[in-house]
Amino acid sequence: MRFDSEEFRALAREDFDGAWHKGAEFIPKAPVSKSYPRGKFVRAKAHPVAETIQRLREVYLSMGFDEARVPLFIDEKDVFRQFGPEANAVLDRVFYLGGLPRPNVGIGRKQIGRISELTGVTVTEETEEKLRRTLHAYKKSEIDGDDLTHEIASVLGADDGIVAGMMDEVFPEFKELAPESSRTTLRSHMTSGWFLSLGEMWDKSPLPIKQFSIDRCFRREQEEGPTRLMTYHSASCIIAGENVTLEDGKAVTAGLLSAFGFTDFEFRPDEKRSKYYVPDTQTEVYAKHPVHGWVEVATFGMYSPYALSAYGVEVPVMNLGMGVERLAMIEYESDDVRVLTYPQMYPREYSDFELAGAVGLKEEPATPEGITIAYVIEKTAVSNGDAESPCEFLAYESDDFCGMKLKVYVEEREENSKLLGPAAGNEIFISDGKVLGVPDTKSFKKVRDKGVNSYISYISAISNLAAARIEESALTGESGEIQVKMAKLPSDLNIKIEPWGMRYITDRGLKVDLRGPVFTAVRWKFE
Known part of the structure; x- marks a missing residue:
């Protein structure tokens, strides 16, 4: 299906009459499948x-x-x-209220020698006198405590970090201070x-x-x-x-x-x-x-x-x-x-609606054209899902995609099968803290009615993965394909669950079940 064809425009009008929200950016007139959640600005919570x-x-x-x-x-x-x-x-x-008293710090020959060893600076009589005046100014509160290290480093001409490391050893009076209470x-x-x-x-x-x-x-x-x-x-x-x-x-x-x-x-x-x-x-x-x-x-x-x-x-x-x-x-x-x-x-309780915010895509397209490709891949796959295999369907073509011709196919090469496996249409729901991929059947009606729909189906996640990979391939002009057979883990479907959501689920012994036979492939060709 060509992006600029009347058929495509009709499908876009059928599915979406507004703007596609991706991140914090609105892209006008971009087509959106019902599988994609429209963005919402949610007011942050006040304490x-x-x-x-x-x-x-x-x-x-x-x-x-x-x-x-x-x-x-x-x-x-x-x-x-x-x-x-x-x-x-x-x-x-x-x-x-209490605070640390300001010690009366003296400097003897032992301290002078150790300062020279640790900083590599030769302490002259003039430098020694400046050190005494600096420490006396600190005692009289003319220098703040958090400025003392810097002032000593300036006197010595040494690095602040080196001086900070030597303070406890050279001036143990600071380390031994104990707070005193006021009235x-x-x-x-x-x-x-x-x-x-x-x-x-x-x-x-x-x-x-x-x-x-x-x-x-x-x-x-x-x-x-x-x-x-x-x-x-x-x-x-x-x-x-x-x-x-x-x-x-x-x-x-x-x-x-x-x-x-x-x-x-x-x-x-x-x-x-x-x-x-x-x-x-x-x-x-x-x-x-x-x-x-x-x-x-x-x-x-x-x-x-x-x-x-x-x-x-x-x-x-x-x-x-x-x-x-x-x-x-x-x-x-x-x-x-x-x-x-x-x-x-304290451990926080999350609603199913909040947990739905933790479920997203690992990879997704970054450009309006990529979003369009993801849309038409999903649309083509769903429209022809029951087609007998081997089969292939042209989902998208363009004469100028990053300066190249591009064709994208949804296909199934194995015989005696269908374009899409039985689980390809499963949607991800969050129900009682569990993340479940379920079909739209009577057996799962309770989960779908009670749970929160993430608006991500297996095929929509895979379509986004394919579109993201096509964008990457455009950098080199190399053709490629992705194929998903039996899904066992969220990552098999291009699904990620944020660490906080996963921690919540595992801490409570809940489950993530996104398994199922998907059996579909997307192939693209640059010319």
């Missing part, structure tokens, strides 16, 4: 926690709250000011940052002040578990003003949670009664979700005047805090916050 944060941000902003960033590093004395008698218990669960902690409650912020702004800003912040908190848990992480996100807000009451907390809660599909709310006294809240104002929020029922999702209360006075704040302040990961667990029906937050660390 559940990030998606929940974004939705909370939008709701807060729509309710008139300004977004803020509150201090992350909290001095130990502020924990005592905010938590009072509870401070020691709180500090037991915080992370203290600065990582924020364990958003409240710690809000008190510091309120102290700076309450009397310098118009009232009421309405701000929110969604950020990380850190707690030194004994161990992480299905509902606990050492770092989590808190969606926290404050309202500060003369007429602020606990009712404001209820209103904000209702506005936030209604955006996530919760319908009814219950406000229950929180028995924990943190000292930074006014007694009997600390309130737990339970919300009724149409799917999950009653769930604790937030806590709010009025900041204690005593704690506020430590920062000079003289107006009532309502604070609400909500665990983002807990809300995301409800929304995404997760029962383990570790898996929700770090899915890459």
